[in-house]
Amino acid sequence: MSKDVIIRFENVTKQYDDGPAVLDDVSFEIERGKFYTLLGPSGCGKTTILRLIAGFTEPTKGAIYFNGQKINSVPANKRQVNTVFQDYALFPHLNVFENVAFGLRIKKMKNADIKEKVAEALRFVNLEGYENREIREMSGGQRQRVAIARAIVNEPEVILLDEPLSALDLKLRTEMQYELRELQRRLGITFIFVTHDQEEALAMSDMIFVLNKGKIQQSGTPKDIYDEPINRFVADFIGESNIVPGKMIADCLVEFAGKRFECVDKGFEPNEHVDIVIRPEDLEITSVERGKLQVRVDSLLFRGVHYEICCYDQDGNEWLVHSTKKAEVGEKIGLYFDPEAIHVMRLNETEEEYDRRLEAYSEVSDEK
Numbered sequence: 001m002s003k004d005v006i007i008r009f010e011n012v013t014k015q016y017d018d019g020p021a022v023l024d025d026v027s028f029e030i031e032r033g034k035f036y037t038l039l040g041p042s043g044c045g046k047t048t049i050l051r052l053i054a055g056f057t058e059p060t061k062g063a064i065y066f067n068g069q070k071i072n073s074v075p076a077n078k079r080q081v082n083t084v085f086q087d088y089a090l091f092p093h094l095n096v097f098e099n100v101a102f103g104l105r106i107k108k109m110k111n112a113d114i115k116e117k118v119a120e121a122l123r124f125v126n127l128e129g130y131e132n133r134e135i136r137e138m139s140g141g142q143r144q145r146v147a148i149a150r151a152i153v154n155e156p157e158v159i160l161l162d163e164p165l166s167a168l169d170l171k172l173r174t175e176m177q178y179e180l181r182e183l184q185r186r187l188g189i190t191f192i193f194v195t196h197d198q199e200e201a202l203a204m205s206d207m208i209f210v211l212n213k214g215k216i217q218q219s220g221t222p223k224d225i226y227d228e229p230i231n232r233f234v235a236d237f238i239g240e241s242n243i244v245p246g247k248m249i250a251d252c253l254v255e256f257a258g259k260r261f262e263c264v265d266k267g268f269e270p271n272e273h274v275d276i277v278i279r280p281e282d283l284e285i286t287s288v289e290r291g292k293l294q295v296r297v298d299s300l301l302f303r304g305v306h307y308e309i310c311c312y313d314q315d316g317n318e319w320l321v322h323s324t325k326k327a328e329v330g331e332k333i334g335l336y337f338d339p340e341a342i343h344v345m346r347l348n349e350t351e352e353e354y355d356r357r358l359e360a361y362s363e364v365s366d367e368k
């Protein structure tokens with residue numbers, strides 16, 4: 001089935017004034033009706049991408065397409081896009097109804113139609129009966145829902161959400177994550193959500209773009225990005241990881257921490273230097289004899305569902321283990337892991353190079 005692309009960035013670079021490029025030759029596609037997340041550390045360019053899509057700023061180089069039409073200079077109010085801002089940007093002097101109705105009044109819609117549309121939008125976000133409330137009488141989570149109702153009432157094709165959950169406490173934040181995800185499914189509108197919280201991105205998205213320093217480091221489903229990070233930055237940013245230097249000896253054979261291990265990775269040069277990732281939950285505590293790695297326990301923390309155990313091997317590599325089994329500080333233990341738990345990353349590989357390598361490799365495998 002061909003892809004139904006709603007937004008496309010083609011080699012987009014953005015500089016503010018004559019400053020450095022905050023987005024550097026970025027290309028990507030957004031498919032209609034899916035939940036996308038832009039994830040990355042502060043200052044990596046996430047908000048700039050939203051501002052370019054919304055029409056609040058223009059690219060310095062490159063092209064942005066919306067439903068196949070180039071929209072670089074189309075003004076914000078002519079785009080089928082609505083933004084939910086971090087601070088919600090609600091009007092404090094207007095009640096809930098008027099906040100949601102605002103955009104429709106500007107469009108000079110008839111009063112009866114406004115009433116119907118606002119009621120429908122409030123129903124969608126579970127705020128029926130709150131029409132006459134003042135904004136200051138609403139909780140953080142409720143304000144958030146008013147802001148979303150105000151965005152969906154205009155029936156945009158795309159909703160942009162700029163860290164909309166960051167002001168909420170942890171419990172409410174988790175509730176709103178479910179709610180937003182559910183709302184997106186029911187509406188079928190494309191959502192583009194910005195966060196620097198990797199757990200939030202993993203929990204909510206159909207697709208994640210991981211950004212760093214104005215470039216997309218990797219794009220993929222949450223599972224792809226968690227299981228197959230393409231470089232050290234992504235592996236480190238997405239969840240906790242053990243990342244150690246290693247060497248690929250041959251297909252499915254890798255060396256690290258002074259030993260050779262069976263793995264499932266292929267398509268590297270013989271003796272190529274690589275980075276190795278093993279997630280803490282993929283390491284199992286066992287006896288020194290049974291362990292594939294022998295380590296000494298340096299410290300441990302009880303995290304409620306598991307112990308977080310920090311160990312060192314004889315080469316000085318740190319190994320973080322999540323285990324329901326306890327170990328004693330100073331104790332020598334073995335760590336066991338399956339070959340599939342080892343993920344090998346080529347040094348400094350870009351996403352395009354990574355995709356080409358996997359493609360070339362699968363063609364070779366098909367021929368065999």
Ligand SMILES: Nc1ncnc2c1ncn2[C@@H]1O[C@H](COP(=O)(O)OP(=O)(O)OP(=O)(O)O)[C@@H](O)[C@H]1O
Pocket residue numbers: 016017019022040041042043044045046047048049196
């Ligand atoms: N109007 C502006 N003028 C000049 N520089 C800007 C402007 N807006 C953003 N920048 C710079 O562009 C870079 C990217 O900013 P952006 O807001 O896109 O990052 P972000 O990933 O959304 O960060 P955060 O998570 O902190 O919001 C930053 O270095 C920022 O200082």
